[in-house]
Amino acid sequence: MSSEDSNPAATPTPGVDTQGDGRWMSLHNHFVSNSKDKEPDVLFVGDSLVQLLYQFEVWRDLFSPLHALNFGVGGDATQHVLWRLSNGELGHISPKVVVLWVGTNNHGHTAEQICGGIMAIVQLIKDKLPKAYTLVLGVLPRGKMPNSLRERNAQVNKLVQEAVSSLPHASLLNVDPGFVHSDGSISHQDLYDYLHLTPQGYQAVCQPLHAHLKGLLEKQAEN
């Protein structure tokens, strides 16, 4: 088994400010200071699919009542989330459940590498929050018609499912309600740019997620 160093998806890497306004680091710092006076039961962490969720009514309806925090950053790949969680974002909080949704932005990485990145995050969470449960959400299909990224994402989910199957503190939840139609197409009503979810798309994803989360939180409370 190769070491994490040779897997770029599993090597903590901060975002690089290529544009000139330092927004990635600003967001990270914002999350770190945000965590100082909050006591979330649930932490959502990941990429734009997590970040955008916070902007819509569905967050207030389903996840605010669960005392959830949102640490999503658009564009993040596994190595960026790994860096953020290693550098303060888990510093002052002890959520019972961490919802991890990341992987679709790992361009240039193989499905195996992306799985390795996700599992590195799962391990990090276990190290920092020994009592927390990590719920990994399956990476969604993307693109209007079948393409290699859909195959890659499906393979990532398969590999992660296998990797977590032996772990008591983590599992994979497939949140794809069936976005791909029988002709292979994805609708812009669900994914407005064939990647990001519309409010309607989020409803379809979040209802089962919410139910599953409530079940997990109840189980955690019994422990």
Place this chain on the structure above:
Amino acid sequence: MSGDEINPAAVAQAVEDVQGDDRWMSQHTRFVQECKDAEPEVLFIGDSMVQLMQQYEIWRELFSPLHALNFGIGGDTTCNVLWRLQNGELDNIRPMVTVVWVGTNNHEHSAEQVAGGILAIAQLLTSRLPKTKVVVLGLLARGDGPNPLREKNAAVNGFLRSWLPRLGQAQFLDVGAGFVHSDGTISTRDMFDFLHLTAAGYRAIAKPLSDLLLQILDETPEEKRASLV
């Protein structure tokens, strides 16, 4: 013969599919199809600032009733918008007003070049749709605190303020007031990542914009027929 006259921000250019799922072209193709099915009074075109607006309630409240089409694509520069407009996204439609909001993603270009690219878009619109009024939205400030991109975007707006009135059919609307606080910061309550607007952020800009659109539509004789009584 200096070759330096061409403004790179005014050169039409499609987005290359580097990720592997061809999403940009899929969105463009969908917009071209929408031109065949719809009869918009208002056309919005630009980058993610335009695209994201349609996902919030404010779109349904204020802009759907104006029969507005949304041709925003995240990440687009002035070059990409120019290409889309030249390759089908203006076919078969005759909107009374076109709202243009683009320029914050033109990272390779100077403020003057970006403004030139936006002007080129306005010129293209008025030449293809002689009766349309063009509303160009000013670029918003971005980033947590003061930074070079804020200065650049402000400079773009400065150029647009003086250049656009010369086009007659075009006008500039600054919707950025209030986002930068007295301490120089922008709140995540307005821009969730110090760039993209939240529902509250959109609500703040939508009011002056919708007021202007209603005013323009009201002034246009054809619209009086179809206006809500």
